[in-house]
Amino acid sequence: MQEWLEGLHPAILALIKVLLFVVPLLMLVPGLIWWERRLLSWMQDRIGPNRTGTITLKSGKKIKLFGLLQPIADGIKLFFKEDVTPNSIDRLIYFLAPAIALFPAFALGGTVPLGPSYGIYGLLTPIANVDIGVLYFLAISSLGVYGVVLGGYASNNKYSLMGGLRGSAQLISYELAMGVSLACIVMASGSLRLTDILKTQEQALWGAVPWLQNWFIFTPFGLLSAVIFGICMVAETNRVPFDLPEAENEIIAGYHTEYSSMKFAVYFMGEYAAMFVFSGIFATVFVGGYNLLPINWEYLMDSQWVGQFATLMHNLQYWLAPLVFLFKCAVGITFYIWFRATLPRLRYDQLMSLGWKNLLPTAVLNFIVVAIWILVTKIHSTLMGIVAGALAYVLLYFLFKSFLGATRDKPILQKRTLDYMPEPPKPQSNPVTGA
Amino acid sequence: MNLPVTGEQLTFMALAGIAALMAVGVVVLNNPVRSAMCLVVNFFFLAFIYFTLNAQLLGISQILVYTGAIMVLFLFVVMLLNLGGKQIFKERRDFKPILGMVVGVSLFGMISSQLILPMLKVDQIRADNAYGAPQSIGKTLFTNYVWPFEIASVLLLVGIVGSILLAKRRV
Amino acid sequence: MNSDFTPILVLVGVAATVCAAMVTLSWVLGPKKVTPYKQAPYECGVAPLGDARERFPIKFYLVAMLFILFDIEVVFLWSWLTVFKNAPVDYQVFSFWAVMIYMVLWVIGDAYVLRVNAIDWDEATSLAPEKLVDSPAISLTQAPRDAQKLASESNS
Secondary structure, rough: OOOHHHHHHHHHHHHHHHHHHHHHHHHHHHHHHHHEEEEEEEOOOOOOOOOOOEEEEOOOOOOOOOOOOHHHHHHHHHHHOOOOOOOOOOOOHHHHHHHHHHHHHHHHHHHHOOOOHHHHHHHHHHOOOOOOOOHHHEEEEEEEEHHHHHHHHOOOOOHHHHHHHHHHHHHHHHHHHHHHHHHHHHHHHHHOOHHHHHHHHHEOHHHOEEEEOOOOOHHHHHHHHHHHHHHHHHHHHOOOOOOHHHOHHHHHHHHHOOOOOOHHHHHHHHHHHHHHHHHHHHHHHHHOOOOOOOOOHHHHHHOOOHHHHHHHHHHHHHHHHHHHHHHHHHHEHHHHHHHOOOOOOOOHHHHHHHHHHHHHHHHHHHHHHHHHHHHHHHOOOHHHHHHHHHHHHHHHHHHHHHHHHHHHHOOHHHHHOOOOOOOOOOOOOOOOOOO | OEEEEEEEHHHHHHHHHHHHHHHHHHHHHOHHHHHHHHHHHHHHHHHHHHHOOOHHHHHHHHHHHHHHHHHHHHHHHHHOOOOOOOOOOOOOOOOOHHHHHHHHHHHHHHHHHHHHHHHHHHOOOOOOOOOOOOHHHHHHHHOOOOHHHHHHHHHHHHHHHHHHHHEEEEE | OOOHHHHHHHHHHHHHHHHHHHHHHHHOHHHOOHHHHHHOOOOOOOOOOOOOOOOOOOHHHHHHHHHHHHHHHHHHHHHHHHHHHHOHHHHHHHHHHHHHHHHHHHHHHHHHHHHOOOOOOOOOOOHHHOOOOOOOOOOOOHHHHHHHOOOOOOOO
């Protein structure tokens, strides 16, 4: 198998790699929709779709699929539904917008490794092991704005336009904090390649415990980055609590109000596929990618006591790597659904102030601290590095806090928000007649 | 295989062809939003031409900055001015097209004399493999080009202040 | 050609094909029964008034502008991030200070953005002098829109 793959023309090998990524992603999307509906139902004390997909055999025996076929049936139905198209639209852009929205979701995972970088997985994943992996992902995710803004613009509907505008401002705001939070990780691992970031995470925990892996979520700066990245990730996929572009009680369905049949479903699919790939990127960058547990089995293989078990686990981990990765993606999706069941939607000013006044400064603070930590560790010692990093955190945090406090304490603003209550209209002044 | 062109040339032709087609679309299309979308696609494929020439960081910055950020602003401006939809540009018939043509031809002449003629002498089509990698750019940027780097940050600061003053003076 | 990028090109091609196929299929397969009511824009059953492509607040433009500027600031740093950790010490110290100067300018820019409430969606806070509460022409209890009207009246 491996020799056969190595002997192929690079373009054909590339096609195989791409199909191995895109086809499962396409097939997983209905499953994700089913999982969301089921889990949400359980969280809300409902049952959810549980009927479709019961196959009755000739012998009278029934095979139940727990409603797994429901989204597929929905999909087939949507293909044959009428494509209701308003007449005052910008026709070309109206048709292109859903495709543009779906495109980044599929292209996003181009640099994410689904398995170890040696053996057969090294040949098949990641699709492209380029030395700008993190940037590639950021660049493609920045294309997600177009689907939203063009859909809103082309529909020629006020609600759509509002949704498109909201969506685009939200996406670009959170992209910034996402980039800076990833910058900390890139600095700590010294490479933009996602495989190198994974290798850094397989080193000894905090440089001290050799049998555990140093996943970035276990380090203080990595944890901070992970929180920022996680929040931005939810905002980038337009999910609750950041679903203002499609807030149904304000602007109907936002940018896809005028879309029907499969074109609506394409927006839907794009959202789910993007959620899945974003979860995968989170898993790769912060929680060790395809490693199931943060344990260095290779180190333990030489041990007298657990050597055999470690060898077994090491081999098992190698062969099950893509499944472990899928499992981590599924956990990410579950968190998305959990957020949806738990959190109320933000107001738009809260959304903007969260992105610009909290996440971005925090990410920059984290960035500066990581730089100080790396420099002091190199010049002095590991201990001094940790002390300097901790001191820098405290110092910068208080500077930031006092600055924000100074901004907030402006008396004008406080008065204004307190007294902001319009008087009731006077009865004698009729706006129509002017009497 | 004995094709008259190599796969590499074919790739370049496809990428450059799409990019050029989209560039034509930017000028020819009447609807400004469609023109902007053509420019987006053009920038996107331009980035791939950079990739084939071993300028990875330049290419990805092209997508990150131009396709992902600047074109969004363009779209906003187009939508802000409400130029799209039914308001199609109708140019008056006067000397402007002729003037534009003259300027265009002279610009092309200038570019060809300054760029294309020197480029004909170049025998190495693309840079070395690691030339455009982020590592080598990082090393060069912080040794030989530190001042431009710092001045760029001042420039960006001026940009921030200026854009806020322009947009926020009267809401 | 840098063969690392061939798969990405293939991925872009396949993704574009899939997206185009999805949109086209729905258009080909679905029935088409056009009625004037179906063709009207959906605005909760109310007949739409005027064109939807209205002018919109300049705040969105400002957000996009600031995003570009900060985005470019990060783009300058990506190349440094890849070399900083494993570089020799003298390069590390020098580039660290260079980046710190850069970051100080960044923080000044960010602080300015926050200070003047450029990313503030509340109408009550802005740089417009006639909207500040200190202005004697406006009473505190008036909504901002009335304040604007008052200001324009007093100007004219």
